[in-house]
Amino acid sequence: MAEKSLEGYNDVFADIVNGLLFQGGEVISAEELEDRLPYAHYKADGKLREMERDVLKQWKTQKLRLALLGFENQTDPDPDMPLRVMGYDGAEYRAQLSEQKSGERFPVITLVLYFGHNKRWGRATSLLERLSIPEKFRPFVSDYKINVFEIAYLTQEQVNLFKSDFRVVADYFVQKRENGDYVPNTQELKHVQETLRLLSVMTGDHRFEEAYNDKNVERSPCNMCDVLDRIENRGIKEGIKQKEAQFIQNMYRKGFSLEQIADVAEKTVEEVRSIIAQEKTLLPQL
Numbered sequence: 001m002a003e004k005s006l007e008g009y010n011d012v013f014a015d016i017v018n019g020l021l022f023q024g025g026e027v028i029s030a031e032e033l034e035d036r037l038p039y040a041h042y043k044a045d046g047k048l049r050e051m052e053r054d055v056l057k058q059w060k061t062q063k064l065r066l067a068l069l070g071f072e073n074q075t076d077p078d079p080d081m082p083l084r085v086m087g088y089d090g091a092e093y094r095a096q097l098s099e100q101k102s103g104e105r106f107p108v109i110t111l112v113l114y115f116g117h118n119k120r121w122g123r124a125t126s127l128l129e130r131l132s133i134p135e136k137f138r139p140f141v142s143d144y145k146i147n148v149f150e151i152a153y154l155t156q157e158q159v160n161l162f163k164s165d166f167r168v169v170a171d172y173f174v175q176k177r178e179n180g181d182y183v184p185n186t187q188e189l190k191h192v193q194e195t196l197r198l199l200s201v202m203t204g205d206h207r208f209e210e211a212y213n214d215k216n217v218e219r220s221p222c223n224m225c226d227v228l229d230r231i232e233n234r235g236i237k238e239g240i241k242q243k244e245a246q247f248i249q250n251m252y253r254k255g256f257s258l259e260q261i262a263d264v265a266e267k268t269v270e271e272v273r274s275i276i277a278q279e280k281t282l283l284p285q286l
Helices: 002-007 010-021 081-099 135-140 167-179 192-203 207-213 224-253 259-266 269-276 280-285
Strands: 034-035 037-046 047-052 055-059 064-071 108-114 145-148
Touching: 002 010, 002 145, 002 167, 002 192, 010 034, 010 055, 010 108, 010 167, 034 207, 081 108, 192 207, 207 224, 224 259, 224 269, 259 269
Parallel strands: 064 108, 108 145
Antiparallel strands: 034 055, 037 047, 055 064
16 A cells, blocks of 8 residues: 555656666656556456556556556565466456457556565566476467566666656665665655655654654655654654653652652653553552
8 A cells, every 4th residue: 555655646657667667768757647447357266356456557648558566575575476467467458358349459568666675586577487387398388577676776876767756765775775774865755645654664664654744843854854854853852751761760669759759850740650650560559
C-alpha cells in the first residue's frame, strides 16, 4: 500500500519509467497516463481467483500499458518472479481479446522494483533460468524475460536522472548501501506523506512517518533535511524525558515523598505518580 500510494501518482510513475528505461529522457509525461484497474482474474481448482498488480497505467499516446511491481526491503527476492510477471502480462493480453475481438493489439511492459540493499536480486530474470528443462526440449520452450531494477544498486548518476520524489527514495537506499548512512539534500518534496510512509515501511523505521504526523509542529516537512531535523529533535526530547523519569524514580527510591519530588521536578503530584508507575518494580510502593 505504501508503494502504491507514492508510485500511483502520474508524475512519480512517469519519472520512474523515464529514469529507468530512457536515461531520464521525458518520453512519457504525467498527462499522458491514465489509471487502469490493477486486477486480473483466472480460474484455479474450479474457483475464480484474483491477481493484483501494484500499479497499472495506460500510456494513452501509444496505447501501451505499463505496470510497476514493488518489493519491500524485508522481502527476499522471489525466484518465481518470471512466472508471476508472465501471468500478469498474459492476463493483460487476454483482456485485450475480451475487450476488442479484433483490431490493434498493444504491448504490456512490467517493471519490477527491488528495494533490498543488503543483498542483490540474484534470482531468475527469465523463464528459462527458473525452469528445469531436459536439454533436448530446451529449444522448444519459449523464454520470457522480466525487467528487474535493483534500486539500491543504481549509480549516483542514475539516481540523479529522477526528478520526482522517487529520487529521494532511490537516493536514500543507494546511500545506505554505499555508506551505511544517509546525508539528505534540500530537494523539495511534492508528496511528503506518501514518500515518508514508503521510507518507513521499507526501512522499518517509523520515525519518518512520525516526523510528518508530529502535531507539535505547525507545518509539514518540505524536504529530507526538515525530516531528519525533526527526527533528531524528537530524539533529544525523548532523551530528556528519559533522564527526567530516571531522576524522579531515583528520588522515590531514596524515600522522598511524591510532594517533595513534584516540587523539585516542577511537576504535579499526579505527573510524578504516573512517571514512577512506569517502572513496575516501584508499583507495590505506590
